[in-house]
Amino acid sequence: MAPLEDLERIYPIIDSDFRMFCASHGIFTDEDFLLHDLSALEAFAAPEKLKQGIKQIISIMESRQRPWLNGLELLEDAQLNKCTLSTGCERIDVLLQGGLREGHVTELVGPSCSGKTQVCLKAASHVARNSLGKVVYFDTGNSFSPKRIAQFLSLSSDASTAEFNKTVERVMRSIVCHSVFDIFTLLDMLRQLINNLKSQIDFQVRMLIIDSLSSLIAPVLGGGGAHGHALMVTAGFLLKEIAHEFNVCVVVTNHMVAGEAGISKPALGESWKSIPHVRLLLSKKYSTNGTCITILKHPYLVGISSSRLLTLGMLFIHCITVSLTTRY
Missing domain, CATH: 1.10.150 (DNA polymerase; domain 1)
Structure with missing residues (x-):
């Protein structure tokens, strides 16, 4: 700045x-x-x-780009900062070899009703319940559901009603949800979050979720103007700063658009593709009433074959279809 x-x-x-x-x-x-x-x-x-x-x-x-880092600085950062946070879904954690990584921007991309929001809610409830920190949730489409969070908590609890209610109250207090409906408000709130983290007002934030980021950026990209592209780059820069400087796990969702020959592709274009550290594709499989999760990009899992990822993804969804796809 x-x-x-x-x-x-x-x-x-x-x-x-x-x-x-x-x-x-x-x-x-x-x-x-x-x-x-x-x-x-x-x-x-x-x-x-x-x-x-x-x-x-x-x-x-x-x-604008981040300053160059030499190899030693990158290695030290990878060794010191990149802990993983469990999503609360065993098969996703197996797929990602531990879960979502702090210090990284993870993108969940897929068509409508593929389970992106459900994964966000599940991860938010699990992190808020099991870690000493907050989850900041930017809701851009009125998709945040406290009732759904409570249901996820009930699926993994055998406590008495009184104890369960205390757990729900504690978790809800640890998830800070903001409604955001335009890119200008989002940029303002990201800068405010950075200032809070620097001053240690919100120094316990472990996870930031934006569902969905593409719904805010896509409208300003219309017409191919430079201003919309600059807004997108700035949003990406701020997300990477929050992830890297404050060791926060950042999760964003992105929708699909029609590409060449009618084949769907992630929205926001080629320029955005380089911003997330991790890209996970969620695709609905109606024949099995589930969803396949495939890793499109990951800095540490490049050696895993796509067929292995497909199998893990389908097993994961097959086991928890009801808990992810039930809607209210």
């Missing part, structure tokens, strides 16, 4: 007039800029020079 005045030395178009225009809209850094709707800003940016300044900052945000 760079103050706009620091950018003037490299980009003269970001001069005092442009900074005054930005300040009048509460924009003081390059990331503040991306929390605003571009069309609304351009409506106020009457002089062509102001519009050129807006395009210049978009270009800066598009080209």
Whole structure:
């Protein structure tokens, strides 16, 4: 995050007039800029020079990448930080050799009703119940279900009614759910979360879930404009920062769109594909009333054959179809 005045030395178009225009809209850094709707800003940016300044900052945000790390730094980070969190689903944990990894961004991609939200809810309930930390859940489509969380807890509990109710209350207090309906609000809340983690206000956060991320990003990508792409890159950058700097397990969901020859493919395009560390494809198998989970991308499991993954995925879903697919 760079103050706009620091950018003037490299980009003269970001001069005092442009900074005054930005300040009048509460924009003081390059990331503040991306929390605003571009069309609304351009409506106020009457002089062509102001519009050129807006395009210049978009270009800066598009080209931003994490600093390079040498091999030793990467090895030390992998050895120190990357613990796994169980999802509460034995077959998923077997598939991923332990579960979801802290410090990584994991993407669940698949068509509607393939089980993405159910996996998110199951993982949230299990982490909140068994780890000393919070789960932050950004709900973009009113899919978060406290009743479903309670049902997952009941499936693995043999405690008395009073003890079970205490467990449910404790778990619910550990899951912080926010409704988010546009990309600008999401970026604002991610920055707020980073500030809280830095100041140790929310230093016990173990997992961040965004269900679904693509529903917020896809609308701003329409038309192939640079602004939408910059917003997507910024969201990815912030998610990776949260995962890496604060050792948080980040889970996002993504939907499918029609590709060439009508073949479905993950939404958000090729640029997004490089952002998640792990990509899991969930596909519905109506013949077995279940879902197949396949690893599309994983930094540590590249040696596992696709046929093995298919078998594990189908076994997992076959065993827990009822607990994942029941809806309210």
